[in-house]
Amino acid sequence: MTGVLPRETLIFTIARLLEGVRLVAVGAASPIPAAGSMLRRALDEGQRQVRLSVLGSVEHNFFTNGSAELFDSAGQGRLDAFFLGGGQIDGQANVNLVGAGDYPQSSVRWPGSFGSAYLYFTVPRVILFREEHSRRVLVEKVDFISAPGTSPKGVYRPGGPVALLTSKGLFTFDKTRPGFTLDSVHPGHTPAEIAEATGFAYDAPAATPNTPQPGPATLSLLRGRVLTELAETYPAFAADWRRDLAALAA
Amino acid sequence: MTGVLPRETLIFTIARLLEGVRLVAVGAASPIPAAGSMLRRALDEGQRQVRLSVLGSVEHNFFTNGSAELFDSAGQGRLDAFFLGGGQIDGQANVNLVGAGDYPQSSVRWPGSFGSAYLYFTVPRVILFREEHSRRVLVEKVDFISAPGTSPKGVYRPGGPVALLTSKGLFTFDKTRPGFTLDSVHPGHTPAEIAEATGFAYDAPAATPNTPQPGPATLSLLRGRVLTELAETYPAFAADWRRDLAALAA
Amino acid sequence: MQADLRAMATRIRPGMRIALPVDYAGVSMAMTRPLIEHGAGDLDLLCVPTGGLQVDQLIGAGLVRGVETSAVSLGEAGGAPRFNQAVKDGAIRLRDATCPAIHAGLMAAQKGSPFMPMRGLIGTDVLRHRDDWRVIDNPFAPGGDPVVLIPAIHPDVAIFHAPMADRFGNVWIGRRRELAAMAYASTEALVTVERIVEHNLLADEMTAAGTLPALYVTAIAAAPRGAWPYGLWGEYGTETDELIRYARAARTEAGFAEYMAQEVPA
């Protein structure tokens, strides 16, 4: 389907994954998850209230009890969805935000685990989002477990991963197996390309569908209201997006 | 020593017991402890800062984190002194704020333990203050321990009672024994009268001194600045005090 | 009686656990009569951390099954007569606590933790009568060092009164952070306010600092002088004479009923 930008597919996919949420939090510097959450909010308007908190933002942060309040709200069961990236993500949905190689003297050091070692356990719908889809990122086994994909029976674990979204496709996660299943492939990509770029084993249907694209009404919401809202917090990303739209129209 | 009101002796005694404190907290409806704390603050001015918090007061309460902050400040070791009363106080300095008779269906029910079961453990200098000095209040053994006077070895106990002040006299508390020692008798009272009115055994020197009285400079501070400060929070008590002063002068 | 207060009261169902604030923090006295009229009983009241007039009236009205509290009194007006009578009669299940233990239980719920440890309490009869608390040896100490664990307290509903709310559902609680703590820990929060303002309280940092976000607030109703006869910090003082009048009347069941039948001044 032409006329839809790759980033719009990602945003729309995130909005689909957020169906039914009441409160979603987005980390700093996460324009696509933020846009997906804003689209969800716009789509649900009049039916249910979707609240969105963007960490580190003054504008889109309604918390008033310091940086602990996000984690508290998760502990209270009020936070329905959150996004995690990761320097490495493996086939059991273990996430590594700390570094590659031996710990602590990592050969490559990333910033650190942030709140993942808590939020991955407590937020019911964690969406793994990493645009880079490569064997460097999607590995057989992470070098350091910032947060595990699943927990043994008896461990308090109301939360966990539901999906992994990359620039190439969407996987769902089955915690009973545990493992990923390829759910859909984004336009312009193929199942074979995904297999080549993925370092862990996963299930895949015989024929993997294409990732659904936003219809005209959704697209107009996305390019109108959502783009405007997003521009307040992510002006650079919004400008890029507008440039791409102009190129598409040309 | 004539010319000093009984309540002024009590206030001055409290100020003496507070020597060296940095932060003292006073419960609601405690004008004499509040006045003693204000006198301490006035006496120390220019040498050390004495902070005073009166619970439930808007004027004299500098806390900004709700009613938990008093207890937090005690846990942090910032609160040096606090006052406790008690429906019953026994010879081991156990305090009962809950009720007389069998628990829970007390024959007389008092409000409850408030913060005593924590503050008695954590505040280094707890002053037991109860004006009524009778065998009904000062008992052999309390019916309910809201807070114990001492704790076995191994129990975290940086705080505890240092003295018991009544309308008749002042006792100090020795936690090693444990027990009270009569320290001084207020003007107008006698050791024999105290023995008669006290329901628990205590040590007493062969000759018990009189409770020290404020000198002229202190008295003028007390009747000037302290009385004025106190009147903001305890207008009725201040008016009574002024009436007694007028009678004294007449 | 205002329709919106009555509507808020209908959210209360029998057997719920209700968190109510200390007398000086912002008691929604305006909700007391609607709660009694609504009549949902078997309530377990949690006083944060002590109770007063509202608790006494709900007990007097027969709606209360249990009370967890660090104290109940009418302050300068003396003991709480209906509470004291119910204690004597063994008519309510009493859970005597101490102020920081109630704060600790709410904090555990706020954090999503199963419990909070707390110093003190060892050797008290408060602890001895709480079979829902536990004592463990501090695992960080070389040996011994008993410490009390207070389980999380999860009220169904918190009810309180505050100076203002905005029309987006945010409530200004100022420095009375225990009101936020109650709301964080509770499933729902019902709030009465002196006034509802048009501007968003979160829109500037000065008002935002004292604001409980709408996320934690279920319903709001305007109730001017809604804490009366209690005062509201920064707004008006307590009418102690009225508390004394109540204390005298409520010494008997009949006197209580007569007092409660009177109209509340607007």
Next chain:
Amino acid sequence: MQADLRAMATRIRPGMRIALPVDYAGVSMAMTRPLIEHGAGDLDLLCVPTGGLQVDQLIGAGLVRGVETSAVSLGEAGGAPRFNQAVKDGAIRLRDATCPAIHAGLMAAQKGSPFMPMRGLIGTDVLRHRDDWRVIDNPFAPGGDPVVLIPAIHPDVAIFHAPMADRFGNVWIGRRRELAAMAYASTEALVTVERIVEHNLLADEMTAAGTLPALYVTAIAAAPRGAWPYGLWGEYGTETDELIRYARAARTEAGFAEYMAQEVPA
């Protein structure tokens, strides 16, 4: 360099544990160079709950023995070069944490409790490398249910930047309550502010709601734009270009030294 900033820095002694806030909460960048000039080393930094430019510069200056943090980065400007180098070299003792664990440790200190329990963490390598944390079975659960205990964190000094203070020593921190949490848990708090006002911040309820009382504040100095190049909420934004300029320069030790030798714009 201001004399009062220099005087504040002299309160730091070698080996102290220093709490520093997350980049958007109010970092006292104005104190960074005075701290380096003062030169007290062997510091253990506690990032509340993550660190950035200030942490990187203190590490680069060789003052840091250990870092406890949930992350260190320069945000949009990328990784923290001196931190990353020190990690690779094994030059600092690293205690990787997760944000709520740092909040929990500070909360334990605030409450005077020996530890706080925290959900999550089980099965992570974060936990596996923390021999100072403990796992116990939740005593309130029928069996099993492991839960992690985080010991109290007691920093010697908290250092942060806020919009204003009054001349009585009270500091307005707005809704950035982690700054209060840091101060409660720490023995001392050193605070820089945009401005010092004449009126008492506690005198009216609106400003009081966002005020950290002087009880917790050791020293205050005015340092206009004292968070630069970070922003200060409600005051000014982050100058990302400057962070990028630093990130490039500090890739090498020499580049770092050259950057730090430059004057800071007033």
